[in-house]
Amino acid sequence: MAENPQGAILQRDKQTYAIVLRSPVGLLSADNLENIAKVVRKYNIPTVKITSAQRMALVGIKAEEAEQIRSETGMEMALASGPAIHYVQACPGTTLCAYGKQDSLGLALELEKLFVNNPMPAKTKISVSGCPMNCAEGYVRDIGIFASKEGWTLVFGGNSGGRPRIGDVIATNLTRKELIALVIKCLAIYQANAKTRERSYRFIERFGVEEFKKAVLE
CATH class of the missing domain: 3.30.1370 (Ribosomal Protein S8; Chain: A, domain 1)
Incomplete structure (x- = not known):
């Protein structure tokens, strides 16, 4: 072979x-x-x-x-395994969906360019939903983002695998600029403090939700 x-x-x-x-x-x-x-x-x-x-x-x-x-x-090979940011998942948002409150596709494409394939302590997934119905399943992603009329909500530390965990809401009503800056902070704290191969949901349980919020918000 x-x-x-x-x-x-x-x-x-x-x-x-x-x-x-x-x-x-x-x-x-x-x-x-x-x-x-x-x-x-x-x-x-x-x-x-x-x-x-x-x-x-x-x-x-x-x-x-x-x-x-x-x-x-004519397409690039996607990362299928390994400690990095694998993909950004997104719903149609205001581009196509009648329920969309914000431009989830536009934001997701921006996040894809910024983060996909960047090294991380473990496999990391991002999702973006254009309304609170959260069709891109942000509560069970490492970085979950969903929109309301007032702005964006950021969730961290979710997982949908064999040990499911609902992620923690880190901040709400963010502008697009504020959201991207906060995603960068969340990933930086995770990268600096997580153990090798430690998924975000295990990391935040060990690190502490309140300590994590303090580190990224203050």
């Missing part, structure tokens, strides 16, 4: 691989879709999966073809 290609994920059969393609905040262009369709047919890829992180996974490919397939899609 060929050497494991960088960024590809070995599958259950121990013979084929998957690659995950970046589709920032779940947005795809016509070119993206056409290129994906072309490579799926050309390389006889058996499975195309939209992941829970709003990314595209091409599953069941040969190791020696992984990089060529990625190149022909």
Whole structure:
């Protein structure tokens, strides 16, 4: 079998691989879709999966073809594992949704450019919702953000995995500028004080919610 290609994920059969393609905040262009369709047919890829992180996974490919397939899609390889910020998930917000109160897609794209792939103590996920219904599930993300008419709410330390945790509200009614500055502070405190591979939900339980708020707000 060929050497494991960088960024590809070995599958259950121990013979084929998957690659995950970046589709920032779940947005795809016509070119993206056409290129994906072309490579799926050309390389006889058996499975195309939209992941829970709003990314595209091409599953069941040969190791020696992984990089060529990625190149022909014209898309970047997404980070599938490792201690870094993996993605920003977002709902349609005011761009498309009748219930949207703020521009969640615009904010999420800005956060994607600022933070995705930045090193962190452990895997870190960000979500942005355009209204209080929180369709992007901010309370169970490391950094969760949702909007109201008054501004943005920031949640930290949520998790949806095997040990679920509802994140803590750090601040409410923030402007976009205030929110981004606070996200930077939250990530900096987490990065400076967390143990290696310590997810944000474990970190804030150990560090203390009130101590964390004090560190980022004062």
